[in-house]
Amino acid sequence: MRHKTLEEQVLRRHDEPTLPPLRLPAAHCHVLPGVRWGRHDCLFTPAYWAAQAWHHAAELTAAPLRLGRTLVEEVAACLLGGHGTPAEIGLAAFESVRRAGLLVSAPASAADVEAVLARPLLICGRTVRYRFARQRAIYLASALSRLSRNSIDSSSHRRFRDELTSIHGIGLKTASWITRNWLDSDEVAVLDVHVLRAGCIMGLFPHSARIDRDYLELEDAYISFARAISVRASRLDALIWRQMRFAGILGIRAAARALKRSTESDMLPAAA
């Protein structure tokens, strides 16, 4: 019998039998140099992500990514949901600031923002405190001030993103996040620990990669990957983030296995 990895992978939607099947190359084929498709029925391979994007296509295309009704709100939502802040808390803090009226008319001061962020948040019946209230208040006030002075040219998504990074407290990741959401952009990547892990598991990113140091190179690799599997980059990183976050220990173990494979192949003697 032909080995499974040599066969084209054909996926059918059980709930939609009339939908044309998704055809993916055989598992052993390369999707990009050095990165094989893998099996779609194995977690976190390129074929898996292509399959998941296909399975969830309706949700991915229908749901807008914007968190805010204006660019100011979008910047606030992403700034407040940054590193170290669980998604639910970031969103609750954003709602709190929005309801307090700090994102309309004259730019709010850092003190005003901090006063709102310091209030306890009620999430799923629990009272939690927003961490980094003072620091994020300073960043948000800075962003509000900047946005009130000039608009940002959005004709080039990458330039829009780069302009956002000139705002104190907004780095590449947050700027990319804002850009992706606000402009529905496929020209930037929102790279965080979850997407990084997924990339390392696939062999798309080197295991030594660091987001803070290698963001632009990783972004280029990620966007090439999205194009190679014919999935919009903007939807793919949201899908990967959500699933890798949910995967928890399964993702951590997959990354450890991938690192082990990579280390073992590095140790193989070079061919004579």
Place this chain on the structure above:
Amino acid sequence: MSGGGNYGGDGGGGGQEDLKCEDLRFHTSLNSPDPDIVTKLALKEVLKLEQRKEGGPLLAITRSKKVAGSIAGSLLLRLLRCIEEGHEYEAVVVKITGGNVEVEVHHKGE
């Protein structure tokens, strides 16, 4: 761990998180069904679900320990998370059409 944010609206293709493991039940077609094994399957036959290799496919195994196919699809991650948490599942053959085998995956002990 938050890993920072990457969320956007309701996008992200998921919704798996809300499903309780005990309630996880769905119909799907066996992926890559083995034609030689399929000819011997019977309706209502119970297939064991097993991952023989960490990170490998979730295989549907007959009583005679033959691999009938694997489980794939939109709920694969949820299923594997539940199995990781100690829940067990089986796949019951509900329809065989040509080489296609439809199964119902459900929590064992139902």
